[in-house]
Amino acid sequence: MKSGTVINTREPVKNSAMFHPIRNLQPVSCLPAVFPGEGSPLCYRYTTTLYADYETRPDASVNITSTIVGRNQWKILKTSSNEYTTDVSLQMTGSRHGWETIPGTLTNGVGNYDTPLPST
Numbered sequence: 001m002k003s004g005t006v007i008n009t010r011e012p013v014k015n016s017a018m019f020h021p022i023r024n025l026q027p028v029s030c031l032p033a034v035f036p037g038e039g040s041p042l043c044y045r046y047t048t049t050l051y052a053d054y055e056t057r058p059d060a061s062v063n064i065t066s067t068i069v070g071r072n073q074w075k076i077l078k079t080s081s082n083e084y085t086t087d088v089s090l091q092m093t094g095s096r097h098g099w100e101t102i103p104g105t106l107t108n109g110v111g112n113y114d115t116p117l118p119s120t
Contacts, residue, residue: 009083010108010113040109041108046104053098063089083111084107084110085110
């Protein structure tokens with residue numbers, strides 16, 4: 001969906017949509033081949049929680065994956081953008097009825113930050 005304001009893609013933990021609560025936020029190395037081009041990407045690992053409530057066979061595998069991407073895009077002579085991406089993923093076996101700790105990743109600072117954008 002489109003945002004009515006500029007998205008803070010440099011500090012999304014404090015200022016943008018994220019999975020909460022964010023615990024144990026730790027910087028990790030970014031893979032340069034994954035983020036070629038403009039910007040200075042920063043990569044992190046963290047944990048959060050989700051509530052899982054479902055019935056299934058004891059040997060059934062259930063995967064939960066979700067991603068949030070915040071992106072600003074504009075055109076001044078050419079199209080430019082900047083963004084952050086955060087995702088969580090968990091594989092569980094059998095039924096669940098409660099809170100689960102789930103690992104997450106965050107990459108922010110991807111793209112062009114040289115072009116002035118309106119402040120939020």
